[in-house]
Amino acid sequence: MELNDFVVIDTLPIKDAMAKMDKNARKIIYVTSENKLIGSLSDGDIRRWILKDHSIYAMVKEAMNSHPIFILKKDTDKAMAQMKQQKIESIPVLNEDHTIRNIMFKTHELVQGKKIHTPVVIMAGGKGTRLYPYTKILPKPLIPIGDTPIMERIIDKFHDFGCSDFIVSVNYKKNMIKGYFNEIERDYQMTYVDEDKPLGTGGSLSLMRDQLKETFFVSNCDILVDADYTDIVDFHQKNEHDITFIASLKITQIPYGVLQLDENGLLESTVEKPEYSHLINTGMYVMEPSILDFVPEDEFADLPDVITAAKHAGLKVGVFPVSENSWLDMGQIKEMEEMIERLGVKK
Structure with missing residues (x-):
């Protein structure tokens, strides 16, 4: 579905709005004037x-709720909690000028406005040894x-934002991945790049030099990132x-009182259960083809090492x-079980 299936102008006849509501099958549309949200109509x-x-031939603005519930783009991470609190099934996400950016649903679906067509590289060649014994039977991407393989969930997320060109590096149990x-x-x-030997998340890019001629995503095959991918590409560019x-x-919270000492080894202060914040690499990147100049040819390389060389x-x-x-990661069994629980899916 497209954003236009959920948005009408305020002067549209209610009869026509009903037809659009039947088309989107969600029992809701949002009303705009000069492209800005001014109401909702259920x-x-x-x-x-x-x-x-x-009369159903009256204009939408006469029947709409003129105080619609919405969130701003900067508060997107609060959308699910707000829908639950307000007992609503969807919520529009607005830009700072109150134009509608996208619409989020309680079912975790997202109706996008602007689409991106950025190629996506998925690293799916590893053995997934941390998920043994599962990976003795299945490759990690499957x-x-x-009821959905992790790699298919990753692809579906990118596809929601318009991405339709996927390049997948494969090695371990590659025929099972291709077959599925x-x-x-x-x-x-989907285009597959076969590694004759393990090349790592960096080395496998050497096999894609001829295919990567524009801005592209790279993603590990065991992570899900719930973010606006359009925002990510815009930020990058x-x-x-x-x-x-x-x-x-x-x-991270230290569950103890932390002692801070002075230069003489004497107590200077105490901090009870302090919290520290860090930025953790999720395993997802946006890159320009210039990174390929730092990828070794047909040699094993980890992507963070390649990036460090490029930065230097x-x-x-x-x-x-x-x-x-x-960010959801399933690199280990405990993390996989947490991902299942947080997504609310059945094992």
Whole structure:
């Protein structure tokens, strides 16, 4: 569905708004004037309008709720909590000028306005030894989170934002990965790059030099990042970065009183259960093709090491932070179980 399926202008006849509401099947539309949100119209609003014997040929603005619930883009991470508190199924996300950026649903679906078409590289060649014995049977990209393999969930998230060109590096149990994605229905393109030997998250990029000619994403095959990918690309390009880390804010609390000493070893102060914040590498990046100049040819290399070499050579490396709850990782069994629980899916 497109954003236009949920948005109407205030002078549209209610009859036409009803038809649009039938099309989106969500029983809600949002009303704008000069592209800014001014109201919402639910099937309940229309029902009450009709029961008062008003005309369905009247303009939408006469029947709408003129105090719609919304959140600003900077508060997107609070959307789910607000929908639960307000007992609503969807909420529009607004830019600072109150134009509608996208619409979020309680089902975790997102209806986007602007789409991106950035290629996505997915690193799916590793053995996933930290998930043994699961990975003795299945390659890590096909381990199910609920009834959907983790890599399919990653691809679906990118596809929600318009990405349709996926380049996947494969090695361990690669025929199982190819077989699965060849069997499912999909409306995106997948190209496989076969590693004859393990090359790591950095080395495998050497096999993609001819395919990566524009800005591209890189993602590990065991993480989910719940963020606005359009924002990430805009941030990367606006700041003219060569590489952008997508980093999660991680808050760690020491569950004890911490003693701080002076230079003579005497107590200076105490801090009870202090909290410290760090930015953690999620395993997702946006890159320019210039990074490929620092990737060794047909040799094993970790991507962070490649990026460090690029930075020392003068490339511009930035960081796009997301909230702690926006990053899910399943690199280990305990983390996989936490991902399943947080996504609310059945094992």
